[in-house]
Amino acid sequence: MGSRCRKQKRQLHRLPQSGSHDRGLGELDLDISEVLFDNYTRMYCRWSILLLLLLHVAAPALAAGDVAIAFGGGGCGKLDGGEALPCRAANFETFADTACVLGRNYLHPLIVKTVVGAYATLAKDFPHRTWQYGETGKAEGGPLWPHKTHQNGLAADFFVPVINKKGEPDQVPISVFNKFGYDVEFDKRGRVDGLRIDFGAVGAHLLALEVSAKSNGVRIDRIIITPDFHAALLREVPAIEHLLPLFMKKEAWVRHDEHYHVDFELPSNLRRPLACQR
Numbered sequence: 001m002g003s004r005c006r007k008q009k010r011q012l013h014r015l016p017q018s019g020s021h022d023r024g025l026g027e028l029d030l031d032i033s034e035v036l037f038d039n040y041t042r043m044y045c046r047w048s049i050l051l052l053l054l055l056h057v058a059a060p061a062l063a064a065g066d067v068a069i070a071f072g073g074g075g076c077g078k079l080d081g082g083e084a085l086p087c088r089a090a091n092f093e094t095f096a097d098t099a100c101v102l103g104r105n106y107l108h109p110l111i112v113k114t115v116v117g118a119y120a121t122l123a124k125d126f127p128h129r130t131w132q133y134g135e136t137g138k139a140e141g142g143p144l145w146p147h148k149t150h151q152n153g154l155a156a157d158f159f160v161p162v163i164n165k166k167g168e169p170d171q172v173p174i175s176v177f178n179k180f181g182y183d184v185e186f187d188k189r190g191r192v193d194g195l196r197i198d199f200g201a202v203g204a205h206l207l208a209l210e211v212s213a214k215s216n217g218v219r220i221d222r223i224i225i226t227p228d229f230h231a232a233l234l235r236e237v238p239a240i241e242h243l244l245p246l247f248m249k250k251e252a253w254v255r256h257d258e259h260y261h262v263d264f265e266l267p268s269n270l271r272r273p274l275a276c277q278r
């Protein structure tokens, strides 16, 4: 794996610098400088799975009766009592096993339940789809480089469900050459290399997350997906109209086309402020 990583091409491109700042750093899902992304890929490449298995330290378990607490916000936070999202299950899986090995698949336990519950409800209507989630957070929260949010266990990335040339459910291709999927660039119609985004599935997933969140006493706080896709989503799944106020209206610094980002909110008794130093 290491030699392949050293041989990877440096595909330089400028990404848009515009972005809304009405929530400060919370809006900036990823720092998109090329240097960071190159390093991001290198980070995955350098570590062999065996070594990481040996080094990986499990999250400290909470004592009986303790509850998991999210501190601060997405841009500066931490998590007490984080739980790993399963790396794979009947109808979903991580985008990269390495992310699991690196412990970058943690969330607040209620958000784990929410995500898993949503996938379970989708099994009936999407029997042939294996859903693909992206990065979430670390066991104890904190910076999840190169993301600028994902720090308090309440944010999850989901790769877009796609349909291939044969009309079958498929996944975003993941490799070291496309920065583990995060560098795949869909056009404004949601197409790339014979794949097209299944907007109906995206909408169904968002609705399933909303229902599952409610059943777990939490709620969706914000959804980030490129504005290029908002109209298509609404057209395919009119039932998401009531979720539109949660959609970030402007383009984030990173165009969210290959994945969408969802922030969740916990009840106030499960949150604590955090004095952050910037």
Ligand SMILES: [Zn+2]
Pocket (backbone or CB within 6 Å): 029, 147, 150, 155, 156, 157, 260, 261, 262
């Ligand atoms: Zn994200």
